[in-house]
Structures are given as C-alpha cells and as structure tokens.
Amino acid sequence: MELxxxxxxxxxxxxxxxxxxxxxxxxxxxxxxxVWDGKQAPCLSGNPPLPPKDVLFPRSEKMYGYNLSTGDVAxxxxxxxxxxxxxxxxxxxxIEKLDRxxxxxxxxxxxxRTRREQLTTLSLGCTEAARTCFxxxxxxxxxxxxxxxxxxxxxxxxxxxxxxxxxGEAVLARWGKLLTEDAxxxxxxxGKDVSVHCAFKVDLPADLPERLTARFEDPAWAALSRACxxxxxxxxICPTCxxxxxxxENRGAEGTAFRCWDSCMFSDYSRMAGGHNPRPSKRxxxxxxxLHKLAYFNERYGTTLCVGCGRCVDKCPAHLDITxxxxxxxxxx
Amino acid sequence: xxxxxxxxxxxxxxxxxxxxxxYVIGWGTTRFADRTTPIFIDTPAAASDxxxxxxxxxxxxxxxxxxxxxxxxxxxFVRGCESRALNRMxxxxxxxxxxxxxxxxxxxxxxxxxxxxxxxxNPLLYDVLLWEPVPNVPAEGRFDRVRAIEAxxxxxxxxxxxxxxxxxxxxxxxxxxxxxxxxxxxxxxMSRTGFQGKQHSRSDNQIFGVTRAFHVGDRCIECGECxxxxxxxxxxxxxxxxxxxxxxxxAGEYECGLDAESENFLGAFDLDDKDEFM
Ligand code: SF4
Ligand code: SF4
Ligand code: SF4
Ligand code: SF4
Numbered sequence: 001m002e003l004x005x006x007x008x009x010x011x012x013x014x015x016x017x018x019x020x021x022x023x024x025x026x027x028x029x030x031x032x033x034x035v036w037d038g039k040q041a042p043c044l045s046g047n048p049p050l051p052p053k054d055v056l057f058p059r060s061e062k063m064y065g066y067n068l069s070t071g072d073v074a075x076x077x078x079x080x081x082x083x084x085x086x087x088x089x090x091x092x093x094x095i096e097k098l099d100r101x102x103x104x105x106x107x108x109x110x111x112x113r114t115r116r117e118q119l120t121t122l123s124l125g126c127t128e129a130a131r132t133c134f135x136x137x138x139x140x141x142x143x144x145x146x147x148x149x150x151x152x153x154x155x156x157x158x159x160x161x162x163x164x165x166x167x168g169e170a171v172l173a174r175w176g177k178l179l180t181e182d183a184x185x186x187x188x189x190x191g192k193d194v195s196v197h198c199a200f201k202v203d204l205p206a207d208l209p210e211r212l213t214a215r216f217e218d219p220a221w222a223a224l225s226r227a228c229x230x231x232x233x234x235x236x237i238c239p240t241c242x243x244x245x246x247x248x249e250n251r252g253a254e255g256t257a258f259r260c261w262d263s264c265m266f267s268d269y270s271r272m273a274g275g276h277n278p279r280p281s282k283r284x285x286x287x288x289x290x291l292h293k294l295a296y297f298n299e300r301y302g303t304t305l306c307v308g309c310g311r312c313v314d315k316c317p318a319h320l321d322i323t324x325x326x327x328x329x330x331x332x333x
Numbered sequence: 334x335x336x337x338x339x340x341x342x343x344x345x346x347x348x349x350x351x352x353x354x355x356y357v358i359g360w361g362t363t364r365f366a367d368r369t370t371p372i373f374i375d376t377p378a379a380a381s382d383x384x385x386x387x388x389x390x391x392x393x394x395x396x397x398x399x400x401x402x403x404x405x406x407x408x409x410f411v412r413g414c415e416s417r418a419l420n421r422m423x424x425x426x427x428x429x430x431x432x433x434x435x436x437x438x439x440x441x442x443x444x445x446x447x448x449x450x451x452x453x454x455n456p457l458l459y460d461v462l463l464w465e466p467v468p469n470v471p472a473e474g475r476f477d478r479v480r481a482i483e484a485x486x487x488x489x490x491x492x493x494x495x496x497x498x499x500x501x502x503x504x505x506x507x508x509x510x511x512x513x514x515x516x517x518x519x520x521x522x523m524s525r526t527g528f529q530g531k532q533h534s535r536s537d538n539q540i541f542g543v544t545r546a547f548h549v550g551d552r553c554i555e556c557g558e559c560x561x562x563x564x565x566x567x568x569x570x571x572x573x574x575x576x577x578x579x580x581x582x583x584a585g586e587y588e589c590g591l592d593a594e595s596e597n598f599l600g601a602f603d604l605d606d607k608d609e610f611m
Contacts (some may be wrong), residue, residue: 028496028499028500030500030565030566049564049565050502059502059533060532060533060534131365200364223373226371226373226396226399227370227371227372227373227391227396229395229506229509229510229562230509231504231505231506231508231509231510231562232502232503232504232505232506233502233504233506233562233564236502236503236504236564237502237504237564245524245531247524247530247531247532249530249532258532260531260532260533261533262531263504266505266522267522268522268523268524282399313364315564317391317506317510317561317562317564318370318371318391319363319368319369319370319391320370321363321364323364324363324364
C-alpha cells in the first residue's frame, strides 16, 4: 500500500483524533519529537537530537499521590493513547530493548506497561545515514523496523506502507481511502530493497561481552575515561538508557511519589548511605555505563543495549565515542 | 599550523624525556577530521599524537582539577582562554602553580562559537612560549545579547528563560565543563537536601540555571565552554554575562582571569567594612 505525501496531513489528523500524536518537528528552534499542533510540518530528514524515549519513559513521572493524615493513596498513572509518527528504525529498536528491561524477567513495571500498551509506532525508514549512524553494525536495517506497528518508506511522491501488527492494521483501516495500491511493486520500500547504508562501521566481535568482562581491570578504562567530563549528556540523549531515581515531594499532609531520569555517570548515582561510593571516579562510572550496554545487558537479555543511533558520538562534549570503547577494550589481543 | 604542531610535539616530547612532567595534556585526533579530543600523554614516543588545528576547541583547564596532588608536574598547553581559567583557579586555590608546567600556545581562534568573544588569544601566564604572540582581535558586542534580553518586558523575559529551561535536560555538562565551577561537591548532587528537586520541571531546571549563574557569574572568564558543550545549544551565557554586565555598570570595568590576584567581585570582603551586616 501507499500513502501519497500530499495526504500526509489528513492521515496525521486521523491519528490525532483519538490519541496524542508525537512527530519530529521544529519546535523552539530545535528539531524534536513534539506533540503535533495540527499544522507543523514534520521533519522528514535526519533524526532529532533527543529520542522519543520520554513518550514511554518520561523525564519525570508522577507515580502515585498520598495523604499522610487520611492514608489515601491515588494511582497517578495515565493510560492515554499515544502515537509516534516518524520514529526511525534505531529508535524503534531501542523500544524493544526497553521492553526487555521493563517488562521481562518476572516483573513488569506497571507505569511503563500502561504506556507501552497504549502506544502505536509509525516508523519512517531512513533515506540517508548521518556520519555518526552505525545502526547497521548493530544488526539493524536503516530502512526497516520490524518492531514498529507500521513501517513507512520514502517512495518518491508517496510513502510505501507496511503493517507489522494489529495496531498497524488498525491504522491502515482508519486511513482506508487515503491509501492507494503501490504504483510500482518493485520500488524500494518496507525494507525490501535497502538502498541506504551506514558509512560508519564498527566491528562487533561475537564474544564482545566476554572480552569486556574479562578486561574489567584493563588500564584502557582509565585512559578512555580521562577526557570524560562526567556529565549526563550521553545517557540522557541515549534512546536505550533507562536508569531512574524515585523520590517524594510533600506539601503538608499531601504528597506525590515520582520517578525521574538518572544517570550512572553522575557521582551521586552510586553513593550509598554513609557516603561510601563503589564507583568513586570517572573510570568506574564510564566502565559501568559501557559494560551495562555491551556486556551486562547481553548476559541478562542476550542482546546489546545500544542501537547504533550515534547520538552520543555526535553530542559528547569531550568527543568520546562508544565505538572507540568497543575497539579499544574489545579489540583482538 | 603544522609548524606549530611540530613545536608542540617536540616541546612535549622533551619535557617527558627529561621527566620534568608526569604527563602532558593536549588534543588528539578522533574518528572525524573536524573533531579533536583531550589526550593525556605520558611517554615521549606518544607525543607525536598531539594535534593542533582549527578544531582544537575543548578547553583543557578543567582537567587539572582531576589531579590536584600529582607526583610530578602536569604539562598542559595553554592559550589565552586556558590561562584565564588558570588565573581564576589559582586565585581560588584549586590548583598549585608549582604543580603545573604551562606550555604557551598563542591561538588564532578555533572553529567554535565560543572563540567569537575572545579578547585574549595569548596565554597570560606560561613557563615557555612556543611561538610569537598573535595580535588580539577586538571582540565586538560583548554584552549585546544581554541588552537584548534586558529590553524584553518581564513577561517576555520569563517566557524566554522558561522556554530555554524547558529544553534543558539537566545533563550538567555546562557545570562540568566550566573551569571555574570547582566545588568539591555540587549542591545539585545533594539531592536529599531539597535545595533543588530531582524532578525535571521548568522550575527545578530554572533553579539550576539561576544557581549556576550566581555561583560562577562573578568568576566567569567568558570562555564559552558551557555553551559549547550544551547538547541542547542553550544560550546560557546570557545569565552569567548579565551578572558581569551588572558588575561592570555598578563598579567599573571588570573582567575575570586577567591575573591571579584579583578578588572575584561577590567574594571580596573587608573586615573593616562600615556596613555591619555582611
Ligand atoms: S562520555 Fe561524554 S557525554 Fe558521556 S559523561 Fe563523559 S563527557 Fe559526558
Ligand atoms: S549508546 Fe550511543 S549510539 Fe548506542 S543507542 Fe545510546 S546514544 Fe545511540
Ligand atoms: S549543558 Fe545544557 S542541557 Fe545540560 S544542564 Fe547545562 S543547560 Fe541544561
Ligand atoms: S560560566 Fe561558561 S563562559 Fe563562564 S567560565 Fe564557566 S564555562 Fe566559561
């Protein structure tokens, strides 16, 4: 099926009629996933500096409210229907990774699950790879996101459209007469004929997790961490980083429990009661971040916690690079 | 430039050979030709890893705080901006001059927005100067953008800063890159005190912005690192420069880091102050 590009505003309006619709657009001078105002033109090239992670995992989220004198507790989870249009295959893959962390291994995070169940993803295949994109090396296809509910690919004056799920079928049904049959059945699209490749490649050895864990005390960690500023930039712009903190805010007898993003690169993240910090310096913190992404997550879930979106490579103020970590610590010895 | 790069490599190599320094901090290559990264070289042979080109944008001064008690001197390349940062760090007793070997490298300006305000391209302090000083380029419009913000109505101004801090992700890169931000423990990391909520909200983000501005405002050397590192490209020097502009207007010409003796404006006090309070 195809959706003519001129029909896009209409198609978006249909999505928006019963859900909150996020799409990449220029807002406040910055391309970002933003709630569509019904008029904005979506950015159809490139990927915004911040992933749409906070649609599922908000930067700050009120969990429940309570009253200390009455003992009342109220769940503040919001079961709102949400749609993301224009999410790239790397960010779709990152949601699959978050699913593993939040929903598997015997405990499902109810706040995440509610949002996840209510979310529909409409992915847009990439037509060009930025110089920092290395998703192909992480096993992805820049033009196909099997985990998206609906996959769209650029086919000239139209998007080719392919559904991957019931939610995707529902979108197709709703778009109904906006859709047309493929003009050219052999045209590239829906991942059939990938014409986009990442120029940026990294060799990912099959035994990388074992190598990295075995090199826990390797001096390369200290060397790599020296330029690091210990900020939270890389973890906050990463679509797969999911650490959070939980806190309370009280006003008299009333209070709310919230959770908010946190970063393992911060010094207070691992500080314990009494002041002891098992990760006292940048070396331990940086090592932990990369071991989590490239070894610990693999041990637990059999997959890497990095999708190769390249955001951290692009934005790190010290110009550190996860692929350099892979090569330096994980390389052949 | 390659001639200068050669001098830097040779200079560092000699210092390491003679064991005058334990290591030298400079710039090295990355995967991308238009980006460099700070490197820390401790063997003479590796001194050839140093590069010097228009992309050597990262300030090196802040890294000296990572090693306050070195066994041997630390060698570091210093341009105008690093030297001004060092003056401030010396005055704030964050580093000891005798622990440092400063290799002066006059600078022609790099490909970074932060260099557009630079008024001091030559290092103001050094142990050796690798080449002739360069002429300074008078930087125009130091406080232009502060004036533009001052011209707003209070509501516009609130809207302006509100929109800026709605975008802030509180990664604290601005704090961590700033050479004059040097508290051993930042109030931000004391989340249990309630000084600043850990939630990401407009108000808590703004509290961070305003507090950062006041904590560094009167010591700010206007190096622009905070804005360079901000992943959201936020114009946060509008706050620190507002403080500097006010000081300039209240107390006469004021600029930080030009020497290692001057008190910072808000830190200066006099035991014989006529005013009993403070
Ligand atoms: S690796 Fe880069 S982005 Fe991450 S904490 Fe260090 S300096 Fe910040
Ligand atoms: S670690 Fe870097 S490249 Fe990998 S998913 Fe996170 S931001 Fe993207
Ligand atoms: S660097 Fe930018 S985004 Fe990060 S805390 Fe500072 S102002 Fe906010
Ligand atoms: S506040 Fe910004 S401009 Fe001022 S010294 Fe710190 S990093 Fe430099």
